Amino acid sequence: MLAAVTIDPDGATVAIFGDDGTELRPARALADLTDLAALEAESHPRWVFDATADDYPALLAAGVRVRRCHDIALAERILLGRAGRFGEPCRAAAVLARANGGPVPDDPEPHDALGASRRPEQPGLFEKERPAPGTPVTPAGLVTAYLDQQRRTPDSASGPGPAAAGVAVPAGALRLLIAAESGSALVAAEMTRRGLPWDAEIHESILTDALGPRPRPGQRPARMAALADEITEAFGFPVNPDSAIDLRDAFRRSGFDIDTTRAWVLREIDHPAVPPVLRYKDLARLYTANGWTWLADWVSDGRLVSEYLPGSVASGRWATRGGGGLQLPKSVRRAAIARPGHLLVVADAAQLEPRVLAAVSGDAGLAAVSAGADLYEGLAADGFGGDRRHAKLAMLGAMYGQTTGEAARLMATLRVRYPAAVGYVEAAARRGETGQVVRSVLGRACPPPSERWRRLVGGSGSGGDGAAGGDGSDGRGGFAGDDGVLGGGPDRSDGPVGGLAASGDGQSGAGDGLERRARQAARDRGRFTRNFVIQASAADWAAVWLTVLRLSLMDVPDAELVFFQHDELIVHVPAEHAPRVSELVVRAADTARELVFPGSPVQTPVRPVAVQCYADAK
DNA sequence: TCAAATGGCGCC
DNA sequence: AAAGGGCGCCATTTGA
Numbered sequence: 001m002l003a004a005v006t007i008d009p010d011g012a013t014v015a016i017f018g019d020d021g022t023e024l025r026p027a028r029a030l031a032d033l034t035d036l037a038a039l040e041a042e043s044h045p046r047w048v049f050d051a052t053a054d055d056y057p058a059l060l061a062a063g064v065r066v067r068r069c070h071d072i073a074l075a076e077r078i079l080l081g082r083a084g085r086f087g088e089p090c091r092a093a094a095v096l097a098r099a100n101g102g103p104v105p106d107d108p109e110p111h112d113a114l115g116a117s118r119r120p121e122q123p124g125l126f127e128k129e130r131p132a133p134g135t136p137v138t139p140a141g142l143v144t145a146y147l148d149q150q151r152r153t154p155d156s157a158s159g160p161g162p163a164a165a166g167v168a169v170p171a172g173a174l175r176l177l178i179a180a181e182s183g184s185a186l187v188a189a190e191m192t193r194r195g196l197p198w199d200a201e202i203h204e205s206i207l208t209d210a211l212g213p214r215p216r217p218g219q220r221p222a223r224m225a226a227l228a229d230e231i232t233e234a235f236g237f238p239v240n241p242d243s244a245i246d247l248r249d250a251f252r253r254s255g256f257d258i259d260t261t262r263a264w265v266l267r268e269i270d271h272p273a274v275p276p277v278l279r280y281k282d283l284a285r286l287y288t289a290n291g292w293t294w295l296a297d298w299v300s301d302g303r304l305v306s307e308y309l310p311g312s313v314a315s316g317r318w319a320t321r322g323g324g325g326l327q328l329p330k331s332v333r334r335a336a337i338a339r340p341g342h343l344l345v346v347a348d349a350a351q352l353e354p355r356v357l358a359a360v361s362g363d364a365g366l367a368a369v370s371a372g373a374d375l376y377e378g379l380a381a382d383g384f385g386g387d388r389r390h391a392k393l394a395m396l397g398a399m400y401g402q403t404t405g406e407a408a409r410l411m412a413t414l415r416v417r418y419p420a421a422v423g424y425v426e427a428a429a430r431r432g433e434t435g436q437v438v439r440s441v442l443g444r445a446c447p448p449p450s451e452r453w454r455r456l457v458g459g460s461g462s463g464g465d466g467a468a469g470g471d472g473s474d475g476r477g478g479f480a481g482d483d484g485v486l487g488g489g490p491d492r493s494d495g496p497v498g499g500l501a502a503s504g505d506g507q508s509g510a511g512d513g514l515e516r517r518a519r520q521a522a523r524d525r526g527r528f529t530r531n532f533v534i535q536a537s538a539a540d541w542a543a544v545w546l547t548v549l550r551l552s553l554m555d556v557p558d559a560e561l562v563f564f565q566h567d568e569l570i571v572h573v574p575a576e577h578a579p580r581v582s583e584l585v586v587r588a589a590d591t592a593r594e595l596v597f598p599g600s601p602v603q604t605p606v607r608p609v610a611v612q613c614y615a616d617a618k
Numbered sequence: 619t620c621a622a623a624t625g626g627c628g629c630c
Numbered sequence: 631a632a633a634g635g636g637c638g639c640c641a642t643t644t645g646a
Binding site: 331566568 | 624626627628629630
């Protein structure tokens with residue numbers, strides 16, 4: 001049964017449909033959303049939302065929690081992505097317009113779940129006028145869009161992913177992915193509303209201990225000011241450590257020809273200014289990223305409120321907007337404290353990514369090693385002379401594409417012992433280098449290279465033909481001519497430099513420089529696709545884990561998912577329920593493994609711990 | 619003068 | 631001698 005609901009200023013409109021789209025109960029307007037709770041309790045429908053992040057908060061505010069949903073926008077993003085069409089409108093209005101062959105309206109601006117946005121909300125003066133968003137869809141329109149998406153969702157998600165490597169892909173993989181993405185959206189909406197319990201007093205004491213008392217506006221904290229003086233004294237002339245350029249020039253004047261002041265570069269330098277500079281950077285980071293201003297902006301009523309955004313990263317990982325919820329440094333986690341009578345059940349999936357590699361590549365040897373609790377320990381015993389550090393370095397090098405140095409040497413061992421696993425990531429890298437796309441285990445596609453990338457790499461003679469690959473992947477539309485400017489579009493799939501201009505080192509010129517840049521761009525993209533097959537498959541697993549867990553937690557009184565970070569989550573729960581929640585967390589991980597990697601011997605263990613304070617979890 | 623880019627560093 | 635995926639955020643710097 002489907003319950004399609006739209007939210008409007010006066011309340012909501014809801015209609016009930018059978019799974020095949022036959023209308024069971026016509027649309028009716030509700031001023032009081034509380035009525036939806038009865039519908040949920042009686043028939044457990046799958047709620048169809050245009051965008052969960054926009055629509056579900058109103059239900060939550062009325063005290064209505066739902067079990068399952070289908071998020072049109074998130075599903076559309078996945079489906080369009082598989083056709084190489086990233087960045088196109090995803091909302092139901094756009095789906096319907098495409099199905100009818102009409103003009104496709106832009107998506108409306110996403111709702112700001114936190115109310116006051118800190119981002120500039122005015123479009124820039126010179127920004128071009130956006131087309132108006134489409135008229136609001138009705139519940140019937142939502143269901144039409146849903147059925148259209150069902151029709152376009154193949155039962156098996158074959159393609160340039162695990163299936164191509166001869167590894168089993170779960171039946172209905174793409175449907176599972178869309179269900180998990182929708183489930184993640186429910187988790188995110190609830191988590192955004194609830195927030196991570198955060199003790200402002202403890203946080204302030206952390207700040208005071210490290211930085212000194214809170215400075216007056218425009219002043220440096222005392223400890224930072226003292227270090228700045230030390231730095232100036234060590235150089236013998238005034239230096240502003242907040243300015244990377246000033247700092248770099250200061251080291252140059254002192255005889256150290258560095259071109260960046262990154263910490264790992266400075267550590268190699270023997271100069272009296274280095275220790276205070278490193279210490280200063282440390283404190284400055286705490287002060288600017290998680291200092292008093294952060295506390296005032298993002299912590300209220302004892303909760304850290306960050307907006308969680310599933311589906312906003314190409315690999316399927318979540319992002320956050322505001323508060324830096326996914327970058328909480330270890331140094332402040334002491335402030336994450338359970339409320340009285342409660343505990344935090346903290347659980348992370350140990351060494352998830354190498355285990356995922358073992359599963360998607362079907363490498364029997366690596367899978368055998370993955371049976372142990374510490375994968376790297378097993379790896380070390382099996383070919384690295386017991387050296388866990390070397391084993392880990394080699395594995396990370398394989399997954400991230402390190403091609404030089406110690407890691408590259410160690411990878412040779414890996415290649416001999418685990419040929420299927422190494423072959424798998426290298427095949428993914430080759431696809432990337434030749435402009436093709438890759439997919440996660442459940443069928444999420446990576447973005448194709450930009451037009452600019454194709455011109456550079458494809459046109460240079462080396463590399464591939466730029467074929468997009470994948471089913472119906474028609475690239476990004478027409479080749480706009482040889483203008484040599486712009487193009488590219490919104491995707492940032494060409495590598496860490498986001499294109500090429502950034503790597504302009506000195507005399508670029510034509511000919512040789514162009515060749516080099518083309519090779520560089522190809523390698524960058526190879527690393528991206530190499531990592532994508534692992535990172536995105538891990539995100540698949542984690543989305544299923546979250547979705548299954550959320551469903552089972554609905555039967556535990558006052559259990560709240562309050563944090564999620566790629567492969568780690570926190571449930572805030574009355575202390576007496578902590579053991580039960582721990583068990584549910586483990587069970588959900590097992591279910592996720594069975595659903596995402598059916599028949600694979602690979603284990604994806606999680607180890608929940610019940611603590612009062614997040615910092616005590618490790 | 620303001621927006622966009624850059625440098626740097628935190629998390630996974 | 632300097633490497634290597636994904637992100638967000640801040641202060642500084644640059645460019646229009």
